[in-house]
Amino acid sequence: MDSLNNYLMVSAVLFSLGLFGVITRRNGVAVLMSVELILNSANINFVAFARFGGMNITGHVYALFIIVLAAAEAAVALAIIINIFNNFNTINIDDVSELKQ
Amino acid sequence: MITGNIITDFCLLILFLPLVAFAINIVFCKRLPRQGDWVSVGAILITLVLSLSLLMNMFMNWDPTFSHETQFTWIDLGAFKIKLGFWVDNITIVMLVVVALISSMTHIFSLEYMKGDIRYNRYYAYLGLFTFSMNGIVLANNLISLYIFWELVGVSSYLLIGHWFEKHSAANAAKKAFLTNRVGDIGFFIGIMLMFTAIGSFNFQEVFVGVSQGLITGTLLTLAGVGLFMGAVGKSSQFPLHIWLPDAMEGPTPVSALMHAATMVAAGVYLTVRLFPLFSPEALTIIAYVGGFTALFAATIAITQNDIKKVLAYSTVSQLGYMILAVGVGNYVAAFFHLLTHAMFKACLFYGSGSVIHAMHHSLHDLNDDDTDPQDMRNMGGFKIKMPITYWTMTIATLAISGVPLFSGFLSKDAILAGSLSFAQHNPQHFLLPLFGFGAAAITAFYMFRLIFMTFHGEAKLPKVFKGIHESPRVMTFPLILLAGLSFFLFYTLPHFNPISDHGWFTELIVAGNSSVPGNPTARAIYEGIHHVHYPAMALSLLVASLGIGLSYLMYIKKKISPDVWASKMGIFYKLSLNKYYFDENYNRFLYQPFLKLSRAVAYVDWDLYDKYFINGFGHVAKFLSRITGRMDYEGLDQTLVDGIGRTAGGFGKQLKQVQTGRLQNYMLFALVGVIVILVIQAI
Amino acid sequence: MADLVFWIIVGITLGSAVMVVTSKNLLYSAYALLFSFLGVTGLYVFLWADFIAVVQVVVYVGGILILIIFGIMLTNKITSVNISHASVQKGGGIFVVLTFVGMLGYMIYKTPWSIVAATEPVETTAVIGRLLMIEYLLPFEVTSLLLLGALIGATTLSRKDS
Numbered sequence: 043m044d045s046l047n048n049y050l051m052v053s054a055v056l057f058s059l060g061l062f063g064v065i066t067r068r069n070g071v072a073v074l075m076s077v078e079l080i081l082n083s084a085n086i087n088f089v090a091f092a093r094f095g096g097m098n099i100t101g102h103v104y105a106l107f108i109i110v111l112a113a114a115e116a117a118v119a120l121a122i123i124i125n126i127f128n129n130f131n132t133i134n135i136d137d138v139s140e141l142k143q
Numbered sequence: 144m145i146t147g148n149i150i151t152d153f154c155l156l157i158l159f160l161p162l163v164a165f166a167i168n169i170v171f172c173k174r175l176p177r178q179g180d181w182v183s184v185g186a187i188l189i190t191l192v193l194s195l196s197l198l199m200n201m202f203m204n205w206d207p208t209f210s211h212e213t214q215f216t217w218i219d220l221g222a223f224k225i226k227l228g229f230w231v232d233n234i235t236i237v238m239l240v241v242v243a244l245i246s247s248m249t250h251i252f253s254l255e256y257m258k259g260d261i262r263y264n265r266y267y268a269y270l271g272l273f274t275f276s277m278n279g280i281v282l283a284n285n286l287i288s289l290y291i292f293w294e295l296v297g298v299s300s301y302l303l304i305g306h307w308f309e310k311h312s313a314a315n316a317a318k319k320a321f322l323t324n325r326v327g328d329i330g331f332f333i334g335i336m337l338m339f340t341a342i343g344s345f346n347f348q349e350v351f352v353g354v355s356q357g358l359i360t361g362t363l364l365t366l367a368g369v370g371l372f373m374g375a376v377g378k379s380s381q382f383p384l385h386i387w388l389p390d391a392m393e394g395p396t397p398v399s400a401l402m403h404a405a406t407m408v409a410a411g412v413y414l415t416v417r418l419f420p421l422f423s424p425e426a427l428t429i430i431a432y433v434g435g436f437t438a439l440f441a442a443t444i445a446i447t448q449n450d451i452k453k454v455l456a457y458s459t460v461s462q463l464g465y466m467i468l469a470v471g472v473g474n475y476v477a478a479f480f481h482l483l484t485h486a487m488f489k490a491c492l493f494y495g496s497g498s499v500i501h502a503m504h505h506s507l508h509d510l511n512d513d514d515t516d517p518q519d520m521r522n523m524g525g526f527k528i529k530m531p532i533t534y535w536t537m538t539i540a541t542l543a544i545s546g547v548p549l550f551s552g553f554l555s556k557d558a559i560l561a562g563s564l565s566f567a568q569h570n571p572q573h574f575l576l577p578l579f580g581f582g583a584a585a586i587t588a589f590y591m592f593r594l595i596f597m598t599f600h601g602e603a604k605l606p607k608v609f610k611g612i613h614e615s616p617r618v619m620t621f622p623l624i625l626l627a628g629l630s631f632f633l634f635y636t637l638p639h640f641n642p643i644s645d646h647g648w649f650t651e652l653i654v655a656g657n658s659s660v661p662g663n664p665t666a667r668a669i670y671e672g673i674h675h676v677h678y679p680a681m682a683l684s685l686l687v688a689s690l691g692i693g694l695s696y697l698m699y700i701k702k703k704i705s706p707d708v709w710a711s712k713m714g715i716f717y718k719l720s721l722n723k724y725y726f727d728e729n730y731n732r733f734l735y736q737p738f739l740k741l742s743r744a745v746a747y748v749d750w751d752l753y754d755k756y757f758i759n760g761f762g763h764v765a766k767f768l769s770r771i772t773g774r775m776d777y778e779g780l781d782q783t784l785v786d787g788i789g790r791t792a793g794g795f796g797k798q799l800k801q802v803q804t805g806r807l808q809n810y811m812l813f814a815l816v817g818v819i820v821i822l823v824i825q826a827i
Numbered sequence: 828m829a830d831l832v833f834w835i836i837v838g839i840t841l842g843s844a845v846m847v848v849t850s851k852n853l854l855y856s857a858y859a860l861l862f863s864f865l866g867v868t869g870l871y872v873f874l875w876a877d878f879i880a881v882v883q884v885v886v887y888v889g890g891i892l893i894l895i896i897f898g899i900m901l902t903n904k905i906t907s908v909n910i911s912h913a914s915v916q917k918g919g920g921i922f923v924v925l926t927f928v929g930m931l932g933y934m935i936y937k938t939p940w941s942i943v944a945a946t947e948p949v950e951t952t953a954v955i956g957r958l959l960m961i962e963y964l965l966p967f968e969v970t971s972l973l974l975l976g977a978l979i980g981a982t983t984l985s986r987k988d989s
Contacts, residue, residue, distance in 0.1 A: 044833070044873065046940055052837050052870070054931035056844055058924040063848030065812045066920040071898050073808075075847055075860050078891065082867050085879075093874045096943045099954045103963055105879050106955065109886050110970050114977035116891045120898040121984035127902040136806055812919045819926050826930075 049090035056083035161274035168268035230284030273299035327377015334370025368426030379411025396497030405486035431471025435579030438464030474562030481555035491626035495537035506611030536627035545588035561680035565672035588691025596699035840866030875948035
């Protein structure tokens with residue numbers, strides 16, 4: 043069933059699941075994975091609108107850019123995580139919190 | 144002058160001059176020269192002059208029914224009115240003269256007797272107070288003012304008996320006198336109130352009228368009469384309230400002469416004479432028996448006493464009994480007559496004993512002897528030579544009291560005894576009364592002459608002391624001579640000269656009135672009765688008097704009969720008599736001690752129970768309540784409310800602090816929740 | 828038939844996503860992520876986005892996922908097997924998930940999308956290439972700058988302090 047609503051629904055659920063992961067997971071890498079899910083859901087949205095919504099190819103272009111961004115961000119994030127691991131010997135984000143005294 | 148009537152003016156002056164003297168003496172005492180005794184003496188002499196002029200007036204008018212009354216309203220509450228005033232009639236005038244005369248004699252006698260005393264001025268002040276109070280009683284026309292002055296006289300007696308209050312015995316005697324009087328006054332007041340409730344007035348005349356109208360009858364009237372008589376029992380020292388008079392001898396001798404011989408104790412007799420019209424037959428019988436019994440009973444104590452003043456004291460009690468007996472049998476004129484003559488010769492006897500004691504004091508003082516009792520007759524003897532004036536005046540007075548003809552006492556005693564005989568004739572069941580009377584007469588003669596013989600005759604028991612005895616100065620012997628002179632018959636039988644007549648100014652002017660109580664024999668009937676037995680009574684009294692004198696003469700002059708042997712033979716009776724029948728001891732054991740125990744028990748209840756538990760209970764409750772409120776305030780208010788707010792804020796803070804977890808994801812969660820909320824609100 | 832496949836692919840995607848966020852084992856999460864990406868690729872295919880589908884596989888699966896697995900391997904003690912524990916505040920998370928799903932679903936179904944009828948699928952690669960060079964040249968260049976920055980940054984961060 044190829045209706046816009048379905049794709050949008052899938053995107054919404056995926057987004058929510060990614061959000062769940064972000065706020066729930068304690069491991070930094072797991073959080074990063076959840077963020078990728080969120081980005082993917084946005085991508086699905088764009089592409090769905092490119093097909094059904096009147097955005098045509100523009101949608102694809104945006105999706106492309108998002109993918110590039112995701113890659114760059116994943117690289118930097120992992121670099122940071124590895125740094126954190128070297129410093130704190132753990133990537134449990136609860137333990138590396140220094141926001142609270 | 145002041146009021147329109149000269150008699151009322153005189154009465155006002157007579158009444159208030161001694162009071163003024165009292166006030167002056169009390170206030171200015173030490174600053175006056177000679178400590179102010181001349182103020183009192185002057186006042187009393189003026190009073191004497193005024194009273195004598197009233198007497199002269201009475202003689203000139205020669206009106207047996209003279210009666211003058213003035214009054215003013217003191218309290219007026221509509222339904223309740225008290226009027227005060229004077230009632231002057233012949234009895235009043237005679238009594239005023241008696242009081243003024245004896246009082247002035249006392250003032251003069253005390254000039255020498257009390258010389259150098261430590262409270263000289265206060266003594267004279269109190270004498271003035273006493274004279275004022277006594278005159279108040281005499282002049283009273285209603286029961287309330289009579290009661291007021293009655294109490295005042297009691298107060299003066301207390302003050303004067305306790306004049307030397309450093310001596311324990313004197314202070315106790317003063318207390319005893321006042322308290323015993325008070326006991327009698329309770330009955331007195333009850334009687335007054337019974338009368339008032341029934342009749343509605345305190346005034347004598349209105350009361351008499353009320354009684355004759357039958358407003359109060361039967362048992363109630365007898366009760367009221369007995370109640371009023373109780374006052375006389377207390378004041379005149381009758382049985383059973385006689386205990387204070389012998390102890391009152393602790394006071395100075397002139398005081399004893401004035402109060403406890405002539406005037407204050409006579410106030411009781413005066414009262415019964417005044418109130419005679421309202422005694423019912425039953426009350427009169429009771430009065431007669433009380434009087435008669437006291438007369439005999441006191442006489443039996445007097446025979447064994449060794450203190451010269453105690454003998455005289457019991458003699459006074461006995462003579463007062465005579466007077467009361469006379470009132471009881473209805474012959475109150477005789478009672479009043481005896482009051483008059485008794486005042487004269489008893490005062491003379493007391494002054495005489497005062498003179499003797501004074502001489503003994505000086506002699507012992509010169510010898511530096513403090514142990515010998517100056518009042519004990521066993522230390523005297525043979526004073527006849529050293530103190531002639533005292534001796535002769537006392538002998539005259541003793542002859543008078545013994546009822547020897549040619550003397551005043553004979554007339555009055557005879558009248559009383561005749562009255563009792565006549566009463567017994569009409570009511571044979573009361574045969575005891577004349578028995579009491581004649582028996583007492585015999586015993587009186589005996590012990591009075593015993594006194595004379597022991598003191599003035601025979602040999603001196605203490606020769607060293609005897610050497611220092613001397614006659615008293617003129618200031619002291621003058622009253623003696625005067626009063627002894629008044630003990631002769633002549634002054635009472637004027638204008639007749641018959642020594643054994645029963646007519647004279649006295650009986651002419653002082654006429655018995657009828658009793659207001661219906662059913663009492665009229666004055667006429669009483670008078671008739673006495674007239675019949677006059678001569679038998681006279682013969683009998685002569686007989687008993689000579690019996691007494693003869694026995695005394697045998698015992699103490701001729702020494703034919705030894706008093707010591709008789710004393711041991713009589714054994715138990717002697718002991719009883721010497722110890723006044725142990726009255727004081729028994730009163731103490733059966734009255735005073737239980738009452739003290741009761742008051743101790745009551746005090747315990749009040750102090751240890753009531754105060755400690757009940758009153759302190761309030762304190763404990765208050766403490767407890769304050770503790771609770773304190774706790775409420777501290778813990779409830781302060782801790783819970785005030786601090787609570789702080790604690791709540793702190794709690795909130797601590798809770799809210801937990802939001803700051805420092806965990807990023809938490810913050811993100813909150814942010815998302817916020818986003819949701821915003822979106823929801825937007826949607827809605 | 829197509830519908831069934833569609834739903835199967837949706838199922839794979841969503842199921843794997845659930846595995847990603849709830850698995851206690853980090854490697855399991857990574858492999859689930861792989862399947863999720865593949866599922867998304869399938870969805871792209873259904874949406875006639877051929878170029879994007881391939882890019883998805885190449886970049887995401889071939890690049891990012893490999894990076895992630897490297898990261899996992901480098902940052903966890905090898906000795907312990909049980910690498911990460913699950914999660915905290917699951918309650919709040921579930922609430923957020925459900926709410927978001929609800930809200931978004933509500934919004935999706937209520938909004939009257941203007942639907943353009945589907946035309947035949949065309950090859951998108953050439954079109955995307957031309958658009959990148961003509962209309963979207965600036966974003967393209969900026970993106971390359973971004974990549975440069977990321978490259979430098981990552982390198983700098985990973986350098987050991989000497």
